[in-house]
Amino acid sequence: MNRITHYLPLIFFIFLIIGLFTFLDNEKSDLRSVLLDKNFPDFSLSQLENQEIVTKNDLVELPSLLNVWATWCIACRVEHPFLMRLRNESTINIYGLNYKDDRSKAINLLDQIGDPYEFSIFDHEGILAIDLGVYGAPETFLIDKRGIIRVRHVGVLSPEVWEEKFNGVLNNLKEDEQ
């Protein structure tokens, strides 16, 4: 009798840990599974600079990146130089998604440090961001020629991440077109 009761706490905690782990796992896959290999969602928002309405149909330069950024996002500054490089070397087109930001501050920032984007979508309310499953900034998506999301990266886009996650897929896409 005594021996069994002594094993009870252990058994209880095993179950507790399995439960918590499963829960965490579900949270993680929720985070990741969104929209990969699905169509880029429809939207109708204004452009950052000139307030003209843009929709999904205006994303014409495909394949391209969609980069989620904001003036309040410090880490976005880290990847900014690399984004500029991608643009200057014409590696790939980049659309910006200005997320929950102040319009004039955002425009000023781009004037200050440089604008790597074809144009930025001004998503003040985060409507498109929600559709994309965006959790915060920075995040970067790779959209292929047919408007399908192929890669999603949460966090800073560094040269290493570009090589590992994006470049390979991009090359495969180019081959497929041949």
Place this chain on the structure above:
Amino acid sequence: MHPLRKQRLYVVLSILLGTVIAALLVFKGLSENINLFYSPSDLQNAQINAQIRVGGMVRKDSIIRVENSLRVSFVITDFEKDLVVNYDGILPDLFSEEAGVVVKGKINEEGIFVANEVLAKHDENYMPPEVAKALKDKK
């Protein structure tokens, strides 16, 4: 009865008694105090006049205050359905248009949400997971 056994009996009885009382309290407490969470589109499933929570984004230009009182109304949305919320009281600091918010209260017969509590999180760039999830699930 052998003293050791008697002692064990008391111990076991005490533990049992304590656990049973706790279990009763837990069941009673939980059944009366679980607040279900809905997004504005889910509300057709909600009970009228039951205490619930609803989360969404405050629509731009929807905040209307009644002159010289604390009564205010605003619209929250999950971009599929809107919900009009009436509240009588001081709104929290981080409450603003185009921000995520959770309101606690009841839906009345006219479909208007009468809030007794308005909660806004401490980070303006943070959306409560429940709200984000509910908004995501809409698609």
Place this chain on the structure above:
Amino acid sequence: MIAEIGHLLLIGSLVTSFLAGFSPLLRFLTKDDFFYGIISPLNNLVFLLIFLSFVSLIYSFLVDDFSVTYIANNSNTLLPVYYKLAATWGAHEGSLLLWILCLCFWSTSYFFLNRKKDVEFVALTLSVLNQIIFAFIAFTLFTSNPFERLLPIAPFEGADLNPLLQDFAFTIHPPLLYLGYSGLAVPFALSLSALISKKIDSIWARDARLWSLLSSGFLTLGIVLGSWWAYYELGWGGWWFWDPVENAAFVPWLISVAMFHSLIVTERRGLYKNWSILLSILAFAASILGTFLVRSGILTSVHAFVLDPERGVFILAIFAYFTLGSLIFYSIKNNKFPGRSTYNMISKEFGFLLNNILLVILAISIMFGTLFPLIYEAIYDGEQISVGAPYYEVLILPFAIALSFLQGVGLYLSWSSTREFNFLNRVLIESFSLFIIISLLVFLIFGTLNWGAFLAIAMFSWIISGNFIDMVYQSSQVKELKSVLLRRLGMISAHLGTAFLILGVGIVTTFSLEREVVLQKGESYQLGSTNFVFKEIRESKGLNYSVQSAGIEVRKGGLVDEISAEKRSYLSSNQIMTEAAIKPTLLQDYYVTLGDHVGDGKWSFKLQIKPFIRWIWFGAILIALGTFVSGFRQTKRL
């Protein structure tokens, strides 16, 4: 440069703590005592390295090194120096470093106080502590490094410390709380050493009790500060929200209290050895589980640090390793410590057992309520719920009543068995004197007999009279009273603190008044017997914010005082913070929050009167003091 040094020091401490933590394995394999002896110096080295690493982080904050991501995210050139220091532990990464520093402090203190003791035992204890340190350093280095650089372009300005955290109480709240949380690792380590080396006696019990008391004391202080801070900073007048993060501190606290009570029996009677060991494991497990809940993002909370399931997995792994590991040892090795003596139902042993049962069941129920939303979501496929405060309030009341009753009566119990006649006699004298006190107090203060007040005062009087009458019985002459008091100072202070705490909670819950009103300049509002007058609105500037403040005059009886309720706008982040106006007095707090400008000179206000609220924190501080006094007394006996 300094940040790199800090980073390197952290890596160094990772290696050193690993060596210290797993050295006993080498000893086991080689049978060479060198591997025991090396652990203490390694442990002390870890402390030094971590300390220096922490200093480098502080330094980087003070010189505004915004090339470090963590500093850029949490500081600002306009931030006052004091808050730059506190910003070090203002967010996840830095606070982890603080936690580790606290644990190192404990392990080194343990070393210093036990230098002349049994080498094997000390070595084992330190190695367990270092394994924990290692786990947390690994977690910090690999997922939450505060020294990461933001290159190549460093921002010239930081994002600023969250205005909510720019406050004195909040800056010392984490260090105190972490000292409490990490301190629970020491009894945990002591238990494991006892299980492994099969040494458990009254000296072990006294040691374990010492560290449990100290950790518990810090937890108490940390929780009190959190409550007090929430009260005046969040602007709603609430002081406890049953928020998952608050529960995450309350549960280990309850278990730690059960633990140091159980250890009294172990020390004096050699009983409950296995149970004390189990409690120390549960206390530490609760502490780590709390860390997990707060930092993994699975629970919504106003306190939530970080939304990151990846990090959550790491902490869960740490939790699993230490909890399951220790419980495996516990299950296999514990029946070597049978307790053989018997005791009556009316005895101190049984009284302590009841105390433990009540505390532990309460702790489990609170934890259950905290985790229930997760369970519900899992069962009902994604449906989100929250467990409201009433659940906890309904739950805790019977336990509080039972525990108060027990505390008052417990002192009359003797070890093994109590002369029933004496016991009944004292209880009746007590209940008699008690009843007089209650009725008088309730009637005098409130003029009516109200159930809430009655219950609160009953519990209060019961505990006070129990302690007092016991002191009287312990001393055969009046002049002995003082020495009895001094001898039992810790316990008396803590128990009295509990009485004041319960009284405060009961009264403030039953008799609080609140109203939200709109006032014109010069207008007044009468709440209860207090008059609140809105005098004027002023604009001014602080160091890093601009502010609108409303002068409110509070009038009650002969008291006339002006307090100001503010709305601050922080310059760097544009966040708006409400600073409540509070007038504290002995018997109640007057609490005013400024709302919005409702139109042409009219402002909204929330007016509150909170009777006896200070007694809650006063009581809790008494508890902490008593706990520390008892704890430090044990160190003298080492």
